Amino acid sequence: MRVANQSGRLTLIADGRALDVDTASGGLFSSDPQQIFERWDEFVSWAKTVDFSDAEPIVESELQAPVPRPGQIFAVGVNYADHVEESGLELPDAPFVFTKFPASITGPYDTIEHPGGSVDFEVELVAVIGKEARHVPADKGWDYVAGLTLGQDLSERELQLSGPAPQQFSLGKSFAGFTPIGPVLVTPDEFDDRDDIGVGTVLSGELMQQSRTRHLIFPIPVLVSYLSSILPLRPGDLIFTGTPAGIGFTREPKRLIGVDDELVSRADGIGEMRHRFTATGRPHPLTTISKDLRSIHV
Structure with a gap:
């Protein structure tokens, strides 16, 4: 369906x-x-x-967006081994989880405001919860998934990585429009193998990311089990499952999203999203807060 x-x-x-x-x-x-x-x-x-x-x-x-107002959005970082390597990190012992705020949801073909700074792409398969999940065993995890959709975990790296730890992961990934999903929600039974779905990113005609979800370190049933052991997952919640290697920020030279770029995201069996970006004409938030702090302390 x-x-x-x-x-x-x-x-x-x-x-x-x-x-x-x-x-x-x-x-x-x-x-x-x-x-x-x-x-x-x-x-x-x-x-x-x-x-x-x-x-x-x-x-x-x-x-x-097929899920326009999710109550909770969980996002899993460094969940592909090749992305762990390109990020210069170690393989995680447990899922590394942060949140994206629901106000950042947008549709599959919308124009997104570019806030300035270093805006990066992260294509991800997104699991949508279909019934309340609490203390779910991993072998039952799929039973709680209504369907799968495609997402981009757009990230403004300067805000995301600003300041000492803990850093601003959630804010840096939650500018308006930074959580596009779509174009449709597909039930797991529609896939030949729900644990092996191809995903990819093309930026202005250049292939940037391409992988398959069989390479996830923590697959979807494990994520459902782990998260539900900590708090209830509710119908309509989203789990962004992680991105493979190929992000723009770790490339040399960096290849980040500009206002003239078209970002195309793809997932087998789901379809593709296409996004363009427009300049806001406003200063980057870090510039604004720095100026505000200087005025306070003068």
Whole structure:
């Protein structure tokens, strides 16, 4: 099953055609894409009976984030061995987890404000939780995943890495628009192998990242188990599972995102996202805070 958010309305997708869920279900399910995760199992059962004869062509330009208002966004760092190596770090003993704030969510084809500084790309497979998970054994982790989507963990490295430890990982990765997801949510049964999905990044025509999720150090069921051992995972929560090697910041010379670039992100079985960037005309936050602090201490 493939689920989308078209013009803010929950939509089923099949063979390039879109069916409005609220209309097709006679109001049984809300048009709000976020609300469906609270009734996910019921929705999946209903969707198996749907007649697509009234479906219309997808309007790609109207596709928005399939999970528009997640309650929690967990992001896992250094979860591919090749990314650990390029970052000059050691293999982690447990998942390295930070958060991205929900206000940074955007859709698969939106234009994103470039805040200045060093904006980097990190393509990731994103797991969406379908029912409350608490103390889940690793061998049951997939049972709590509603579906998978594609994400970019966009990162402004100067803010992310500013100051002494602990550094500003969450803020540096949560500028407005820095959490694009989409274009659709795909249930795990749609994949030939849900543990082996290809992901990649192309920046202005140049391939930057390409790998497969079989190379994850901590695969999705382990992440669900680990996180749920600490706090409840709730329907509609997101887990960004980590990025492979090829990021721009560790290249020599660095290759970062500029306002003239087009960023294309891809995942097998899910599709691709395309983003362009626009300058804000505002100073970088670190410049602003530095000036403010100087004025306070004068």
